[in-house]
Amino acid sequence: xxxxxxxxxxxxxxxxxxxxxxxxxxxxxxxxxxxxxxxxxxxxxxxxxxxxxxxxxxxxxxxxxxxxxxxxxxxxxxxxxxxxxxxxxxxxxxxxxxxxxxxxxxxxxxxxxxxxxxxxxxxxxxxxxxxxxxxxxxxxxxxxxxxxxxxxxxxxxxxxxxxxxxxxxxxxxxxxxxxxxxxxxxxxxxxxxxxxxxxxxxxxxxxxxxxxxxxxxxxxxxxxxxxxxxxxxxxxxxxxxxxxxxxxxxxxxxxxxxxxxxxxxxxxxxxxxxxxxxxxx
Numbered sequence: 001x002x003x004x005x006x007x008x009x010x011x012x013x014x015x016x017x018x019x020x021x022x023x024x025x026x027x028x029x030x031x032x033x034x035x036x037x038x039x040x041x042x043x044x045x046x047x048x049x050x051x052x053x054x055x056x057x058x059x060x061x062x063x064x065x066x067x068x069x070x071x072x073x074x075x076x077x078x079x080x081x082x083x084x085x086x087x088x089x090x091x092x093x094x095x096x097x098x099x100x101x102x103x104x105x106x107x108x109x110x111x112x113x114x115x116x117x118x119x120x121x122x123x124x125x126x127x128x129x130x131x132x133x134x135x136x137x138x139x140x141x142x143x144x145x146x147x148x149x150x151x152x153x154x155x156x157x158x159x160x161x162x163x164x165x166x167x168x169x170x171x172x173x174x175x176x177x178x179x180x181x182x183x184x185x186x187x188x189x190x191x192x193x194x195x196x197x198x199x200x201x202x203x204x205x206x207x208x209x210x211x212x213x214x215x216x217x218x219x220x221x222x223x224x225x226x227x228x229x230x231x232x233x234x235x236x237x238x239x240x241x242x243x244x245x246x247x248x249x250x251x252x253x254x255x256x257x258x259x260x261x262x263x264x265x266x267x268x269x270x271x272x273x274x275x276x277x278x279x280x281x
Contacts, residue, residue: 035079037070043224045072058082074223096122104222106214106239110246149187153180178205207249210242 038061040046049071050057061069062082070079081087090098099122101107107119117133120126136142157180164171182205219235220227231237 035068035070036065037072038065040072043074043226045074045076047074047223074220075225076223104215105219105236106217109239109243110211110215146187150184153183153187156180156183182208204249207242207245211246214239214242 038046038049041048049061058080059082067083067086068079068081070077081090101119103114103119108114111119114120117129120129157176160176161171217235220232221230221236
């Protein structure tokens with residue numbers, strides 16, 4: 001009986017302590033003047049309120065809690081601004097506080113620690129890269145030099161449509177336009193178009209699609225701290241595999257640039273690798 005009483009008092013003390021801690025955090029939150037927030041669940045926070053379509057869920061919550069409210073995305077707090085006026089306050093009037101995009105496992109892994117343009121933190125490195133790209137890659141003379149490339153891709157596109165129409169072959173117009181866009185971007189950035197080999201071109205397109213997908217996908221370890229070192233979804237393994245394949249592709253492109261430079265066969269038009277001096281000497 002004494003053992004039972006000891007356990008009972010221990011449980012009672014833990015219960016009282018939990019209530020006092022929750023009351024303390026509640027009072028602290030009230031004093032900190034935070035935005036209103038729905039009731040959250042342990043571990044997952046407000047994730048259960050965002051199904052099935054997040055932006056519609058945000059709208060429903062705004063009707064109840066107002067244009068600005070706070071949510072817990074697992075363990076990560078965030079503030080939702082759901083009206084044009086409040087969005088202007090965040091994105092224009094206080095622009096410097098919201099310049100950086102949040103980093104997650106996929107972004108950090110695939111972009112070599114946020115060394116790209118989209119996710120690099122605002123600062124001297126980002127300013128340098130922006131200045132370099134705008135002055136060397138996307139300035140007027142460089143755009144004019146790329147005019148023949150743009151004409152060439154459009155002519156190839158029209159010719160492809162004509163040839164398929166001549167034999168009555170169905171055309172996936174969306175896929176063809178994506179192909180033209182990819183070729184133009186690749187010629188601007190890397191100085192070469194997607195390979196005519198359909199298999200390799202499809203491989204590159206699928207790899208880009210996979211990268212886009214994992215960067216926007218939900219990962220438990222990014223949002224819930226207790227899962228930080230776990231890979232319950234196999235997400236980390238998938239990201240590492242994509243990064244390995246992406247790294248292999250980039251290494252091959254860099255090697256091709258090195259060889260072209262050594263043999264003097266590089267294009268007269270500078271691409272991104274030439275502009276930033278990325279090629280190894």
